[in-house]
Amino acid sequence: MTKVDLNLIVIFDAIMREQSITLAAEQLAMTQPSVSKAVSRMRYAWQDPLFIKQGRGICPTPYAKELWQQIADPLSHISQTVSPAKFDPANTPVQIRVALTDGISSLFWPRLRAIIEQRAQMLDLYAVPFKGNGEQLLLEAEVDLVLDYYPTRHNQITVRHLYDNHFTCVMRPQHPLAHKALSVDDFCHAQHLLVSLSGDPSGAVDQSLTLLGRTRRVAMTVNSFSSAIELLQESSLICVMPFSVASKAIAKGQLVQATLPISVPSPSISIAWHTRNQRNLAIKWLVNEVEQLVHNEPEVFAKSPYLADA
Numbered sequence: 286m287t288k289v290d291l292n293l294i295v296i297f298d299a300i301m302r303e304q305s306i307t308l309a310a311e312q313l314a315m316t317q318p319s320v321s322k323a324v325s326r327m328r329y330a331w332q333d334p335l336f337i338k339q340g341r342g343i344c345p346t347p348y349a350k351e352l353w354q355q356i357a358d359p360l361s362h363i364s365q366t367v368s369p370a371k372f373d374p375a376n377t378p379v380q381i382r383v384a385l386t387d388g389i390s391s392l393f394w395p396r397l398r399a400i401i402e403q404r405a406q407m408l409d410l411y412a413v414p415f416k417g418n419g420e421q422l423l424l425e426a427e428v429d430l431v432l433d434y435y436p437t438r439h440n441q442i443t444v445r446h447l448y449d450n451h452f453t454c455v456m457r458p459q460h461p462l463a464h465k466a467l468s469v470d471d472f473c474h475a476q477h478l479l480v481s482l483s484g485d486p487s488g489a490v491d492q493s494l495t496l497l498g499r500t501r502r503v504a505m506t507v508n509s510f511s512s513a514i515e516l517l518q519e520s521s522l523i524c525v526m527p528f529s530v531a532s533k534a535i536a537k538g539q540l541v542q543a544t545l546p547i548s549v550p551s552p553s554i555s556i557a558w559h560t561r562n563q564r565n566l567a568i569k570w571l572v573n574e575v576e577q578l579v580h581n582e583p584e585v586f587a588k589s590p591y592l593a594d595a
Contacts, residue, residue, distance in 0.1 A: 296320060334346055458541050
């Protein structure tokens with residue numbers, strides 16, 4: 286019977302989890318050339334290319350994926366038996382990078398900061414700009430999590446739904462359309478502000494209007510919700526945005542809302558991570574905290590947020 290080199294299996298598992306030879310080498314405290322030599326031995330021993338270069342990363346072959354499915358769980362059980370994983374959020378230094386827009390960060394960052402100051406003082410949380418490129422960011426290990434509108438599916442990415450996005454129309458309290466039922470004609474004839482991360486002066490609202498044979502005038506665009514809220518208070522523009530993003534300004538009387546006279550689909554907000562982080566206890570902890578925030582504040586999240594180009 287052919288002798289199996291268990292070291293190769295451990296290195297193979299690390300490469301599959303990290304989707305990178307460089308990151309696997311760092312995790313294993315090995316040099317990159319050493320890991321590359323191990324890959325050459327794997328290819329010879331198992332008679333398969335195993336990893337194909339793809340952009341800045343690598344793509345496992347079908348054989349590699351099948352092999353990993355068979356060995357990942359047994360290796361994890363052995364590892365946890367020998368050295369049980371622990372995570373103490375108050376005392377374990379950790380950095381987590383999250384891709385999200387300013388609309389979502391305005392909702393979650395203050396709430397998460399309060400939790401961190403109370404129970405996870407050693408956790409550093411970094412926001413990475415999100416422009417709909419979540420899959421690329423996760424596959425290339427640029428971020429640990431995507432917390433936003435993420436509709437795509439990939440077999441190496443886990444996506445967990447948080448809540449559905451609902452839109453409202455907002456404007457300054459002195460606007461001529463404030464405090465009245467908004468008709469389709471009123472809506473179409475108004476001058477609109479659009480929050481567009483892509484720079485495209487059209488979005489989901491325009492798609493809905495097209496189905497009705499109607500159009501609107503997008504008179505100005507901005508690329509952040511914070512800029513939009515400030516601009517709305519100082520102009521005669523109206524804007525369609527997530528209720529939760531605008532709720533604080535509405536509660537303070539800085540903006541008023543009007544029910545949309547058209548139907549606009551409500552995309553879902555989710556939190557997503559790569560399977561390489563499936564057993565990362567710090568990331569699991571943060572995902573759980575985010576889910577608890579959504580669960581504990583239905584008055585905010587049951588009514589809201591986010592689509593970039595609405």
